[in-house]
Amino acid sequence: MQDLTGDAISRAAFGSNLSEGRRIFRIQSEQVQIANQMTNLYIPGYTYLPTKPNRRIKANAREVEGLLKGIITKKERAMKNGHADGGDLLGLLMQSNIKESKDSGSSKTIMTMDDIIGELKVFYFAGAETTSVLLTWTMIVLSMHPEWQDRARDEVLRVFGKKQPDIDGTNHLKVVTMVLYEVLRLYPPITLLDRQTYKEIELGGVSLAPMGEISYVLLFLREADQTMDEEVEQLRQALQALMAMVTESAARIRNLAVEAFSPLTLPEIQSMNLALLNIEEVATEEMDSERVHFGRRLSITAPRRRGRISHFLLQLSTDPPSKPSLPAAMAIGAMLQQWSLLCFLGALVALWWAWRVLESTWIVPRRLGRALQSQGLPGTAYRFPFGDLKEFSRLAAAARAKPMPLSHDITPRVNRLCYNTIKEHGKIAVIWLGPTPRVIVNDPKLVREILANKFGHLQKRKHNGLVRRLSNGLVSHEGEKWAAHRKIINPAFHLEKLKKMLPAFAACANDLITRWVGYVESDGAKEIDVWPEFQNLTGDVISRSAFGSSFSEGRRIFQLQSEQVQTIVKMMNTLYLPGFRFLPTQLNRKIKANAREVEALLRGIVSKRERAMKEGRANNDDLLGLLMESNIAETKQAGTSKLIITMEDIIGELKLFYFAGMDTTAVLLTWTMVVLSLHPEWQDSAREEVLRVFGKNQPDLDGIHQLKIVTMILYEVLRLYPPVVQLDRQTYKEMELGGVTYPPGVILSLPIVFIHHDKDVWGEDADEFRPERFADGISRASKDSPAFFPFGWGPRICVGQNFALVEAKMALSSILQHFSFRLSPSYTHAPFPVSTLQPEHGAQIVLNKL
Numbered sequence: 001m002q003d004l005t006g007d008a009i010s011r012a013a014f015g016s017n018l019s020e021g022r023r024i025f026r027i028q029s030e031q032v033q034i035a036n037q038m039t040n041l042y043i044p045g046y047t048y049l050p051t052k053p054n055r056r057i058k059a060n061a062r063e064v065e066g067l068l069k070g071i072i073t074k075k076e077r078a079m080k081n082g083h084a085d086g087g088d089l090l091g092l093l094m095q096s097n098i099k100e101s102k103d104s105g106s107s108k109t110i111m112t113m114d115d116i117i118g119e120l121k122v123f124y125f126a127g128a129e130t131t132s133v134l135l136t137w138t139m140i141v142l143s144m145h146p147e148w149q150d151r152a153r154d155e156v157l158r159v160f161g162k163k164q165p166d167i168d169g170t171n172h173l174k175v176v177t178m179v180l181y182e183v184l185r186l187y188p189p190i191t192l193l194d195r196q197t198y199k200e201i202e203l204g205g206v207s208l209a210p211m212g213e214i215s216y217v218l219l220f221l222r223e224a225d226q227t228m229d230e231e232v233e234q235l236r237q238a239l240q241a242l243m244a245m246v247t248e249s250a251a252r253i254r255n256l257a258v259e260a261f262s263p264l265t266l267p268e269i270q271s272m273n274l275a276l277l278n279i280e281e282v283a284t285e286e287m288d289s290e291r292v293h294f295g296r297r298l299s300i301t302a303p304r305r306r307g308r309i310s311h312f313l314l315q316l317s318t319d320p321p322s323k324p325s326l327p328a329a330m331a332i333g334a335m336l337q338q339w340s341l342l343c344f345l346g347a348l349v350a351l352w353w354a355w356r357v358l359e360s361t362w363i364v365p366r367r368l369g370r371a372l373q374s375q376g377l378p379g380t381a382y383r384f385p386f387g388d389l390k391e392f393s394r395l396a397a398a399a400r401a402k403p404m405p406l407s408h409d410i411t412p413r414v415n416r417l418c419y420n421t422i423k424e425h426g427k428i429a430v431i432w433l434g435p436t437p438r439v440i441v442n443d444p445k446l447v448r449e450i451l452a453n454k455f456g457h458l459q460k461r462k463h464n465g466l467v468r469r470l471s472n473g474l475v476s477h478e479g480e481k482w483a484a485h486r487k488i489i490n491p492a493f494h495l496e497k498l499k500k501m502l503p504a505f506a507a508c509a510n511d512l513i514t515r516w517v518g519y520v521e522s523d524g525a526k527e528i529d530v531w532p533e534f535q536n537l538t539g540d541v542i543s544r545s546a547f548g549s550s551f552s553e554g555r556r557i558f559q560l561q562s563e564q565v566q567t568i569v570k571m572m573n574t575l576y577l578p579g580f581r582f583l584p585t586q587l588n589r590k591i592k593a594n595a596r597e598v599e600a601l602l603r604g605i606v607s608k609r610e611r612a613m614k615e616g617r618a619n620n621d622d623l624l625g626l627l628m629e630s631n632i633a634e635t636k637q638a639g640t641s642k643l644i645i646t647m648e649d650i651i652g653e654l655k656l657f658y659f660a661g662m663d664t665t666a667v668l669l670t671w672t673m674v675v676l677s678l679h680p681e682w683q684d685s686a687r688e689e690v691l692r693v694f695g696k697n698q699p700d701l702d703g704i705h706q707l708k709i710v711t712m713i714l715y716e717v718l719r720l721y722p723p724v725v726q727l728d729r730q731t732y733k734e735m736e737l738g739g740v741t742y743p744p745g746v747i748l749s750l751p752i753v754f755i756h757h758d759k760d761v762w763g764e765d766a767d768e769f770r771p772e773r774f775a776d777g778i779s780r781a782s783k784d785s786p787a788f789f790p791f792g793w794g795p796r797i798c799v800g801q802n803f804a805l806v807e808a809k810m811a812l813s814s815i816l817q818h819f820s821f822r823l824s825p826s827y828t829h830a831p832f833p834v835s836t837l838q839p840e841h842g843a844q845i846v847l848n849k850l
């Protein structure tokens with residue numbers, strides 16, 4: 001119900017920007033949870049402390065505001081260009097704001113951007129949670145009273161039959177309305193309303209002074225020991241009594257406070273090793289700047305604050321404690337000893353860190369650079385400490401700044417530094433993105449040799465701990481661990497297992513089509529940005545096929561994983577210094593908090609499944625079930641009692657499925673839509689094939705295997721726009737390759753996108769879209785066969801390639817059955833590599849219902 005009402009607000013507020021809306025409502029729900037945890041004890045100024053909940057709240061608020069700002073700006077632009085539909089809440093709000101501002105004759109709008117953001121945030125707070133608890137209690141109450149459930153159903157069926165409820169009909173629902181009223185009476189979503197007196201008022205014969213609620217009680221105990229428990233308890237009781245009285249009437253505070261404290265004698269107070277006791281309470285003007293003394297050490301002060309409200313301070317002075325203390329000289333000596341030990345340890349850590357930095361940014365790169373140069377390898381020389389990183393960023397920024405024509409010749413935009421290097425130095429050349437040499441290997445034969453890795457001299461690049469938190473699974477394992485995991489994971493992706501997941505693929509594709517039909521029906525033709533739509537689709541597909549029914553938790557995971565990708569990619573394109581991940585920077589904290597949340601969600605899902613399997617009530621047709629079954633089978637075969645893949649390992653693999661399977665397939669579908677819009681003749685042939693094979697029926701696996709043209713098109717899109725533009729391997733032992741001896745520690749960069757566009761390999765038409773080159777299969781498509789590596793090659797080839805291709809064919813077939821499409825005039829062609837090759841400004845496509 002939370003999902004439902006959040007979606008309802010998102011759609012009602014933002015129309016087609018639904019996916020951003022969803023993310024906002026999730027963050028807002030989290031904000032409510034954190035705020036609820038914090039309401040118990042609030043200390044003024046607390047919001048400024050860098051505590052975990054405070055940081056989280058601020059980061060969340062920034063993200064929500066950023067998202068809302070983006071949506072509003074987009075809407076403003078669309079309104080200016082006259083192609084905004086104003087049918088959603090945001091549109092109506094903005095139109096009304098403009099109209100009211102015009103009517104009032106002012107040049108500035110009445111509501112600023114910040115005001116609008118504030119209002120939108122309130123819609124979520126006020127509209128999502130309240131309506132969802134109403135629905136939830138209604139379901140519970142109607143389950144407890146089936147006779148009312150039946151009456152409500154009879155009424156609904158009488159009014160609507162099985163048709164979609166409409167607004168006229170809802171006005172005729174009498175029983176349903178009565179039920180909802182009664183639920184609202186018994187379970188009001190908001191249980192309590194508060195108001196604060198601001199001037200003196202009379203209410204029910206009692207005069208209430210202007211007064212706030214108790215803001216907090218702070219007990220500050222220093223060096224307390226057990227013998228004081230009793231006295232502390234006494235004082236605590238007195239404080240509670242005081243608080244109870246304070247709330248009665250501010251006018252009577254002083255007298256009652258004295259009463260409460262008079263039983264506490266001075267010797268009692270003195271016997272306590274209580275250095276400071278501090279109560280702050282919002283009080284009245286009457287108490288203003290008044291100090292009331294209790295004996296010698298206890299006083300109450302009420303300093304003025306901002307005229308109207310003042311603070312009420314109860315204080316014990318800090319006389320020397322009665323406990324015998326260390327002689328001053330000894331205490332100072334002990335402190336110095338501790339201090340010098342700390343300094344010494346600090347200096348050791350600093351020295352170690354300085355050595356690590358020097359070694360990694362100066363000694364090692366110079367040694368490796370000399371080893372490569374001496375063999376005549378062309379390329380750039382190392383420059384401390386960034387190498388070509390700054391040039392890389394400058395060229396990337398320059399390439400991004402310019403729009404590119406609607407052509408498939410994308411390599412100069414995707415990686416300008418690599419493009420320039422290949423042009424200047426040839427197909428094998430060195431560059432330095434930071435202090436590690438990177439050899440570009442733009443040769444399919446050598447790429448196959450590297451990916452085959454027959455002698456085990458190569459490994460995946462070792463990423464730092466933060467990157468590993470994104471996807472610590474198969475893709476980053478090496479050696480025996482990789483082999484054991486791959487053996488267990490492989491069966492889960494076999495074609496016959498995909499058959500079991502097909503209903504999940506179909507359900508997600510149907511959701512997408514229903515949503516798109518909804519968009520189009522209201523407008524005839526409709527422009528949508530298909531990139532976020534496909535991200536949602538592929539995230540949903542992984543969630544459903546990995547977790548079956550625990551699919552809604554899956555949604556939250558894929559949103560967090562997408563966010564992680566963005567943050568980590570940002571970090572990977574900067575210079576990484578050893579130990580950096582331990583610093584509490586905003587980026588590091590965000591990555592860790594997200595990783596913790598994803599891991600906790602996954603741990604919950606896996607434990608639930610383990611329990612269900614033990615109780616024999618698990619349905620193991622999803623990826624998680626298949627993985628767990630295969631794990632048990634392999635463990636039994638190996639004759640060990642401990643499972644080969646631990647709970648932590650399974651969590652790592654599941655995270656990886658999201659990371660590896662989501663954006664990759666989403667960009668494949670996105671570029672396919674763009675390319676088929678540019679080449680309508682291929683769109684038509686693909687549609688003819690799909691209609692010939694399936695008619696208007698739901699695509700099935702047998703039919704999917706018969707799709708020849710669709711397959712050729714997907715291959716050609718994967719060639720021109722490979723989702724993974726480059727693969728990296730790092731030498732781990734000395735090795736020989738193409739006549740050069742590489743020392744350990746060199747990165748071999750395999751620029752898939754450059755190989756896929758190389759005219760020497762594919763012919764003069766390499767930059768053109770010609771799916772027919774795949775008519776006789778992959779190996780005949782290029783001169784130097786095979787030179788097609790979208791899923792990698794060799795033992796580490798993508799385990800999910802069948803999954804991705806079946807998913808893409810299912811989605812594309814469903815789209816072709818229902819729509820024709822073309823590029824929108826607002827589309828800007830801007831392929832850009834983030835972790836995958838993404839459309840930088842989205843992919844705006846105009847859909848026409850067939």
Ligand code: HEM
Pocket residue numbers: 474475476486542656657658660661662664665668722723724727728789790791792793795796797798799800801803804
């Ligand atoms: C169009 C979609 C996809 C593309 C282009 C793609 C591409 C790749 C590539 C290039 C690799 C090799 C990485 C390397 O050698 O360094 C890889 C590995 C991998 N992919 Fe995919 N992938 C796609 C979809 C998926 C899906 C849907 C899943 C899972 C649900 C998946 C899971 C994996 C895994 C687990 C590995 C690691 C294999 C290993 O190291 O043994 N991929 N993928």
